[in-house]
Each structure stands twice: as structure tokens, then as C-alpha cells.
Amino acid sequence: MKNKLLITFLLLISTHLIYAQTSLIKGKITDKVTHQPIIGATIQIENSDPIIGATTDIDGHFIIKGLKVGRYTLIIHSVGYQKVRKTEVLASGIDAQQLEFQLNEEVTTLEGVTITSSNDKDANNVMATVSSRSFSVEQSSRFAGGLSDPSRVAYNFAGVTFSSPQDNGVVIRGNSPSSVLWRVNDLDVYGAAHFGGGNLAGAGLISIFSTNLLRSTDFFTGAFPSEYSNSTSGVFDINFRKGNTEKHSHSVQLGILGVDLSSEGPINREKGSSYLVNYRHGFIGYIGKLSGGTAPNFQDLSFNLSFPSKKYGNINVWGMGGLSDIETPYKKYQHQIKNKDKEDENPEVKIKYREYEQDYLDKDIDFGMGAFGVNHTKSIGSSSVLKTTLGVTANKYANTTRFFEEVADTLNEGTLHPYENQKNIDYKVSLATTLTSNITSKLINKSGVRVDLLSTDAYAYKADSLYGNLNEVFRTNSSAYNLNAFTDFKYQLFPKFSVNAGLAMTKFELTDEVSLEPRMGMQYTPTKDIILGVAYGRHSKKEELKVYSFINPLTQKVNDMKLSKSDHYVGSVKINLTKNIRLTTEVYYQELFDVPVMQGTPYSFANYTKLWNSDAPIVNTGTGVNKGIDVTLERSMVNGFYYMLSGSLYDSKYTDDLGVTRNTLFNRNYMATITAGKEIVVKGNRLLGFNINATYLGGVPLTPYDEQASHDQQKIVYKENELYSIKGQDEIWMNFGITYKIPKKKSVRTWGLDMQNALLTEQTAGYKYNLREQKVEEDRVFFILPNFYYKITF
Structure with a gap:
């Protein structure tokens, strides 16, 4: 009897262990152009023996069960389509998300050789030629x-x-972060970050949505297709994924940064509709308040509702919104005595005085961002798809700053005087429609139109002295429309040679001009492992709407401004050294013109930090040149190991209204980055991951100061005629991450640590004047953000 009980117990334990160690991979295969499901596509686990795989059903879905926990490489193929090799596919228990793969129609040479796509890091956009790639939610959470x-x-x-280091602004090839376009679910939004606005044009602290919602992201660094407008730098094209259509699942993540809650599941299983919702609330503000320092608070909510219909097309209703604020109180006098309990030691007295102008400033800054959209996608016949998007987006920034008049430098009592008051709310309503047609197996066309109705409500007040009254500096309540239209063709001229050609048109009401922007790219594949590409694009960009209401002090009328423009030329060589390692080299030359500058000064919008007024007329006489070479050696994660080595040599210059050519604010000249990671399966089904990122950067361009004038005026007075003429110190930044994932029968638990700035690096940001010591000091920025967290998915 005892033996029977023992055998039964062992069988139950072994069954549980076997169950706990198995997982699955599921997804959907569609045509890359028409988005139609591909029936009968085969999905195979690479190097599996015996062969493990699946075949798609009538809706393009597949599922592979009985897999051990770990990462797999999938080989996806269907008759008439190019074979795709997808690496880094994670199978880790019950939290399996539905993957989406898109296949290109295959092109066959006269000799019967099939042209195949072998790299899954290429952009999803079929019109992309060079300076583009995609990255997944897995990479977003792993790096x-x-x-x-x-x-x-x-x-x-x-x-x-x-x-x-304090913000998430993206500098691409020397261009300002304000020149980057953010497109989310086919809607161009006002950035996508918390704490955006103010002097952080094009940047914030952290994204306004969780990566739990992301499907994939296309990222462009230049010469991008004509469907993207209003950018002279780069593009983030982000798409939310659909929720689980089969069962409900939820996740809770708790960490130093805050709490992250997600839920997804079917709305109607038979119709395939689903929901996906995420809420986050930050904790770092509470930590700041406890320490008496800066207290940044944030929270956001994002969702995606999917309603597919074979008859009426697919409808997606989505939204994201976030609120954030920063409270920075004036600095308090502190008198601390150390070693006071040790009689045999002299007490050490530590006194913290108010020393710099910012120590006397008491700031309350509020931020808000929101976007809501409806996407409708409908197949037209078997070779075309029509996508229409209606959406609205808004962005808010409000700053109230007071100056502390102290009774004495050793007291914290005093009077707060109004010092600065700013507010800016931008609104946009957008309607966009795009028709994509697979005209033949060799010719694809993508055409569309986008209409934006823009409005802004902004004002700025500033005190005429430290203890004076607030005076109005600027106020506007204006609106305008913006019209974009485009067409793009991709033609497989020869089996190994393809051509992309397109034209974009921009009409912005306030500049009263029509900008025609040709785009072109060519790609030649001499062998299956070498891809050569060249591309050219003319791009334009409008400024913030309120800028067009600035008054010209000479004419007392608004400035007569044009769109900023650039011509971008790129040459690319991609070599597949092995099936897992790719070497990419790109050279580029970008020429900017019609750049807004302040007349008679060295200041240019090429170095754009948020403006509230201009004492000088704004004219479009500025130019600029960005040129350089980018090299990347990348190994996909195979056998638990990946790396990416990247380096850049570049030069970024602008010419002001005075005709003087200078460094841009972002001209670091060189950078090198190492990103790597190792994932180990331990105890049968647990995943232990180590990731590291190290970056070496050239110093930031700085402006020398006038020492005597700074002493006389009790503040830093810069030598404007030597703007950005000196360099700060080179910098080394290091981040690392550790994750430990534990799959259970009904849940997956993850412990993790993501450490920013592990070397405690400081960046030279310029200079500041010490009012107490009556001297100029170097202003250094220090930013560290460790995020230790626990996550459970069930």
C-alpha cells in the first residue's frame, strides 16, 4: 500500500513538473501588403528533431504546443511568399502573447533562384529601403x-x-529631438512622454504608455518613405497589439518606479474581438517628497479594443493619456552635526546654504498628454487594403515659479514672490486614409492623405525683477490646418534590384506655401547575404503652432516664416556574416535649409529648446549640414546570447543669420555602444537573464562665459559670439539589467533590476554662478534611476 501511495505521489509530482516545463507559441501570419491572412503557411522550430511545427488555419492562426521554456527560432514559409526567419521568440508559460508575422510575395529569377528575406530586424513598412529597422516588445523590455x-x-x-541623461529625447545624426515624428496607431501625436514640454522640446522622462501594449515599432533615422511628414530627423512608428482572443490574463508589476497593471482577454470569442488595458502609477514622486527634493509624479492609462469583421472590416478603438507633475521646492537651510554621540571625536558640522539662483526658486510644473483614435481597415478585393484613421491628441504644459526672499541665509522663513507663469495647451484633430495595393507581384503602391486641424492656447508671464510684478511676455489663441498627401511606388525592376519612388506634399496654412518632397530608394541584392541600398529624401517640418504668433519687434506683425527643409542622402551596405550575425554600414549627408533663425544673432532652431518669445525677428536664412558614418555589428539572440556593437563618426554644423558656421548643440562627433545579454535556463524551466549596455560619447558642445560680466551681473553671462565653441569632457555611461523568470502552473513570476547609470557618470551641462561664494562653477548633471521590480502574470 505504501509503495502504491509513493508511486502515485511521484507520478503526480512528475506530471506537475512536466506541465510546468512546457509552454507554447501562437500567432497569426498575414500578407505584408494587403494584411490578408495566409492559409496553410508552415511554421517550424529551427533545428528541431523530430520536426516541431504547425500550419496556419483559415484565419492565418497557428499554435505550437508542448515546448520547453526558452527562446526559439522560427522558420515561416508559404507557397508564393518569401521565407522568414524569426529569432528570439520566447516561450515562457501562460503569458504567451499572440505574435504577428507578415510575409512578402516572393520574386523568382529566370534561373529559378528565389529571393528571400532572412532578417527579422528589417522595418515592417514595405517601402523602407535604408536607415530603418524594427524592434519588438521583447527588446524594449530586455535591453x-x-x-x-x-x-x-x-x-x-x-x-x-x-x-x-535626465530625459528621453532622441538625437538622431545630430538633429534636435524636436524634429522626431511620433506616430502611434497611424496618428501623429505630440510626443509620447511624461514631463514633456517646457525646455524639453521633443522629450520627457519616460514614455506615456507601457511596453505591455506594444506589438512592434518601426524606427527610421533618415531618408524615410513619403508617408511620413513633419520631420527632418527620424520617425517612431508604433503600433499597439491586440488583446488575447482566447482567454483572460492579467499582470501586476510592482517596483521602485511604480505599479504597472495590465489586463487583456476576449470580448466575444466567436467574433474574435478583444480588449487590452494598462494602468501605471509612479512612486518616485513620493520618494522625492520624503527626501525634501524634486518630486516627479506620474500616472497613465492606455487601452486597445479590437473588433474584427470579415464583412465590414476591422475596427480598432484605442487611447492613451497621462498626467504628471514636478514639485521642486526652494532649498532649505540645513545644519547637521555628525559624530555628536562620540565624545572622543570633534563634531563635524555640515551646513547647507542656498548658493545658486535655482536654490531660491519654488516650482510647480504640470504636464498632460492624451490621444484617442479609431482605425478602420478594410480589404478591397484580394490585392488592396484601405485604412482610415480618425483621432484627436492634446498636450499640456503649465509652469508656476516663485522666487524665495529669505529673511536670513540661516533661516527657512521668508516670502515667495511670483517669478514666472507659463501655460501651453495644443490640440489636434486628424483624419487620415491610406490605400495600399499589390498591383502585381512586382509593383506595390501606397497612397494617402492626412488632414490636421491644429489649435493652441498659450501665454507666458515673467517678473521684471526678482521681487517685481509679473508682466505679460506672450499670449496667443490660434488655429490652422495642415494637409499632407503622398504616393509611393515599389517596383521589382529586376529579380535582384528594386526601386522605391514617391512624392509627398505638405500645405501648412500659416506659411502659405506648398512643399513638394520627392523620395527615392534603390536596393540591390547581388547575393543572398549582401544587400546594397541608396536613398534620397526631401523632408520638411513646421514649428510649434505658437511660434507662428511671435511678434516681429521691427514690424510689430507676426513673423513671415517658412517650413524647415532638408535633403538627406544615404548609402547602405548590409552583410549577413552568418545566419545570426549582420554587419550594417551606412554613410549619410544631410543638408538643411530654410531653417528658422533669430535675425542678427547666433541662435538657430537647429538647437531648438522650447521658446516662449523672441526679442529678434525670426527669418528662414539658416542652414545646416549633418554628415557621418554609422556601423553596426549585431548578433540575434540564439542559444541564449546576443550582442550589438555600434559606432558613429559624425559632424553636425549649422550656419546662423550672421553667416557664421558653428557646432550644433548635439555635435558630439563620435560615439560607441556595446549592448549584450545572456539568458540561461535554470532548474528546468526558469530563465535567468543578464543584460548590459555601455556607451562612450564625445563631449557636449559648450559656450564659454564672460567672467567679469558674470561677476557684475551675479549670473552667468555667456560669450554669444563663441556659441558652442568648446567641448565638454567625453563620457562613459553604463546600464545593466538582471531578470529571473519563474513559470508556474497558473502564473509566471519575474524578479528584475534595471539600473541606469551604474558608473554614476556626471554630464557637464554648462556653468552656474555661486551667489554665496561669488564665483562661477561648473554645472554638472547627475541622474541615476534603479528600478527593482516584481511582476506576476496570471
């Missing part, structure tokens, strides 16, 4: 220092860096 933020993930790529 060290990424903080699940697409902006910070992009820092790993060649030619891309940050503007400041």
Missing part, C-alpha cells in the same frame, strides 16, 4: 537601461543618442 521605453531602446542603435 539594459531601456526602462521599457522605445526612446531609450533606440539609444542602442548607431547614430542615436540622448540629449540629456
Whole structure:
């Protein structure tokens, strides 16, 4: 009897262990152009023996069960389509998300050789030729220092860096972060970050949505297709994934940064409709308040509702919104005595005085961002698809700053005087429609139109002295429309040679001009492992709407401004050294013109930080040149190991209204990045991951100061005629991450640590004047953000 009980117990334990160690991979296969499901496509686990795989059903769905926990490489193929090799596919228990793969129609040479696509990092956009790639939600959450933020993930790529360690601004090939276009679910939004606005044009602290919602992201660094407008730098094209159509699942993540809650599941299983919702609430503000320092608070809510219909087409209703604020109190006098309990030691007295102007400032800054959209996608016949998007987006920034008049430098009592008051709310209503047609197996066309109705409500007040009254500096309540239209053709001229050609048109009401922008790209594949590409694009960009209401002090009328424009030329060589390792080299030359500058000054919008007024007329006489080379050596995660080595040499210059050519604010000249990681399966079904990212950057361009004038005026007075003429110190930044994933029978639990700035690096940001010591000091920025977290999915 005892033996029977023992055998039964062992069988139950072994059954549980076997169950706990198995997982699945599921997804959907569609045509890359028409988005139609592909029936009968085969999906096979690479190097599986015996062969493990699946075949898609009538709706393009597949599922592979009985897999051990770990990462797999999938080989996806269907008759008439190019074979795709997808690496880094994770099978980790019950939290399996539905993957989406898109296949291109295959092209066959006269000799019967089939042209295949072998790299899954290429952009999803069929019109992309060079300077583009895609990255997945897995990479967003895995890369060290990424903080699940697409902006910070992009820092790993060649030619891309940050503007400041404190924010997530994206500097691409020397261009300002304000020149980057953010497109979410086919709606162009006002950035996508918390704490955006103010002096952080094009940047914030952290993305306004969780990567739990992301399907994939296309990232462009230049010469991008004609469907993207209003950018002279780069593009983030982000799409939310659909919720689980089969069962409900939820996740809770609790960490130093805050709490992250997600839920997804079917709305109607028979119709395939689903929901996906996520809410986050930050904790770092509470930590700041406890320490008496800066207290940044944030919370956001995002969702995606999917309603597919074979008859009426697919409808997606989605939204995202976030509120954030920063409270920075004036600095308190502190008198601390150390070692006071030790009689045999002299007490050490530590006194903290108010020393700098910012120590006397008491700031309350509020931010808000929201977007809501409806997408309708309908197949037209078997070779075309029509996508229409209606959406609205808004962005808010409000700043109230007071100056503390102290009774004495050793007291914290005093009077707060109004010092600065600013507010800016931008609104946009957009309607866009795009028709994509697979005219023949060799010819694809993508055409569309986008109409934006823009409005802004902004004002700025500033005190005439430290204890004076607030005076109005600027006020506007204006609106305008913007019209974009485009057409793009991709033609497989020869089996190994394809051509992309397109034209974009922009009509912005306030500049009263029509900008015609040709785009072109060519790709030649001499062998299956070598891809050569060249591309050219003319791009334009409008400024913030309120800028067009600035008054010209000479004419007392608004400035007569044009769109900023650029011509971008790129040459690319991609070599597949092995099936897992790719070497990519790109050279580029970008010429900017019609750049807004302040007349008679060295200041240019090429170095754009948020403006509230201009004392000088704004004219479009500025120019600029960005040129350089980007190199990337990348190994996909196979056998639990991946790496990416990237480096850039570049030069970024602008010419002001005085005709003087200077460094841009973002001209670091060189950078090198190492990103790597190792994932180990331990105890049968648990995943232990180590990830690291290290970056070496050239110093930030700085402006020398006038020492005597600074002493006389008790503040930093810069030598404007030597703007950005000196360099700060080179910098080394390191981030690392550790994850430990534990699959259970009904849940998956993850412990993790994501550490930003592990070397405690400081960045030179310029200079500041010490009012107490009566001297100029170096202003250094220090930013560290460790995020230790626990996540459970069930």
C-alpha cells in the first residue's frame, strides 16, 4: 500500500513538473501588403528533431504546443511568399502573447533562384529601403537601461543618442529631438512622454504608455518613405497589439518606479474581438517628497479594443493619456552635526546654504498628454487594403515659479514672490486614409492623405525683477490646418534590384506655401547575404503652432516664416556574416535649409529648446549640414546570447543669420555602444537573464562665459559670439539589467533590476554662478534611476 501511495505521489509530482516545463507559441501570419491572412503557411522550430511545427488555419492562426521554456527560432514559409526567419521568440508559460508575422510575395529569377528575406530586424513598412529597422516588445523590455521605453531602446542603435541623461529625447545624426515624428496607431501625436514640454522640446522622462501594449515599432533615422511628414530627423512608428482572443490574463508589476497593471482577454470569442488595458502609477514622486527634493509624479492609462469583421472590416478603438507633475521646492537651510554621540571625536558640522539662483526658486510644473483614435481597415478585393484613421491628441504644459526672499541665509522663513507663469495647451484633430495595393507581384503602391486641424492656447508671464510684478511676455489663441498627401511606388525592376519612388506634399496654412518632397530608394541584392541600398529624401517640418504668433519687434506683425527643409542622402551596405550575425554600414549627408533663425544673432532652431518669445525677428536664412558614418555589428539572440556593437563618426554644423558656421548643440562627433545579454535556463524551466549596455560619447558642445560680466551681473553671462565653441569632457555611461523568470502552473513570476547609470557618470551641462561664494562653477548633471521590480502574470 505504501509503495502504491509513493508511486502515485511521484507520478503526480512528475506530471506537475512536466506541465510546468512546457509552454507554447501562437500567432497569426498575414500578407505584408494587403494584411490578408495566409492559409496553410508552415511554421517550424529551427533545428528541431523530430520536426516541431504547425500550419496556419483559415484565419492565418497557428499554435505550437508542448515546448520547453526558452527562446526559439522560427522558420515561416508559404507557397508564393518569401521565407522568414524569426529569432528570439520566447516561450515562457501562460503569458504567451499572440505574435504577428507578415510575409512578402516572393520574386523568382529566370534561373529559378528565389529571393528571400532572412532578417527579422528589417522595418515592417514595405517601402523602407535604408536607415530603418524594427524592434519588438521583447527588446524594449530586455535591453539594459531601456526602462521599457522605445526612446531609450533606440539609444542602442548607431547614430542615436540622448540629449540629456535626465530625459528621453532622441538625437538622431545630430538633429534636435524636436524634429522626431511620433506616430502611434497611424496618428501623429505630440510626443509620447511624461514631463514633456517646457525646455524639453521633443522629450520627457519616460514614455506615456507601457511596453505591455506594444506589438512592434518601426524606427527610421533618415531618408524615410513619403508617408511620413513633419520631420527632418527620424520617425517612431508604433503600433499597439491586440488583446488575447482566447482567454483572460492579467499582470501586476510592482517596483521602485511604480505599479504597472495590465489586463487583456476576449470580448466575444466567436467574433474574435478583444480588449487590452494598462494602468501605471509612479512612486518616485513620493520618494522625492520624503527626501525634501524634486518630486516627479506620474500616472497613465492606455487601452486597445479590437473588433474584427470579415464583412465590414476591422475596427480598432484605442487611447492613451497621462498626467504628471514636478514639485521642486526652494532649498532649505540645513545644519547637521555628525559624530555628536562620540565624545572622543570633534563634531563635524555640515551646513547647507542656498548658493545658486535655482536654490531660491519654488516650482510647480504640470504636464498632460492624451490621444484617442479609431482605425478602420478594410480589404478591397484580394490585392488592396484601405485604412482610415480618425483621432484627436492634446498636450499640456503649465509652469508656476516663485522666487524665495529669505529673511536670513540661516533661516527657512521668508516670502515667495511670483517669478514666472507659463501655460501651453495644443490640440489636434486628424483624419487620415491610406490605400495600399499589390498591383502585381512586382509593383506595390501606397497612397494617402492626412488632414490636421491644429489649435493652441498659450501665454507666458515673467517678473521684471526678482521681487517685481509679473508682466505679460506672450499670449496667443490660434488655429490652422495642415494637409499632407503622398504616393509611393515599389517596383521589382529586376529579380535582384528594386526601386522605391514617391512624392509627398505638405500645405501648412500659416506659411502659405506648398512643399513638394520627392523620395527615392534603390536596393540591390547581388547575393543572398549582401544587400546594397541608396536613398534620397526631401523632408520638411513646421514649428510649434505658437511660434507662428511671435511678434516681429521691427514690424510689430507676426513673423513671415517658412517650413524647415532638408535633403538627406544615404548609402547602405548590409552583410549577413552568418545566419545570426549582420554587419550594417551606412554613410549619410544631410543638408538643411530654410531653417528658422533669430535675425542678427547666433541662435538657430537647429538647437531648438522650447521658446516662449523672441526679442529678434525670426527669418528662414539658416542652414545646416549633418554628415557621418554609422556601423553596426549585431548578433540575434540564439542559444541564449546576443550582442550589438555600434559606432558613429559624425559632424553636425549649422550656419546662423550672421553667416557664421558653428557646432550644433548635439555635435558630439563620435560615439560607441556595446549592448549584450545572456539568458540561461535554470532548474528546468526558469530563465535567468543578464543584460548590459555601455556607451562612450564625445563631449557636449559648450559656450564659454564672460567672467567679469558674470561677476557684475551675479549670473552667468555667456560669450554669444563663441556659441558652442568648446567641448565638454567625453563620457562613459553604463546600464545593466538582471531578470529571473519563474513559470508556474497558473502564473509566471519575474524578479528584475534595471539600473541606469551604474558608473554614476556626471554630464557637464554648462556653468552656474555661486551667489554665496561669488564665483562661477561648473554645472554638472547627475541622474541615476534603479528600478527593482516584481511582476506576476496570471
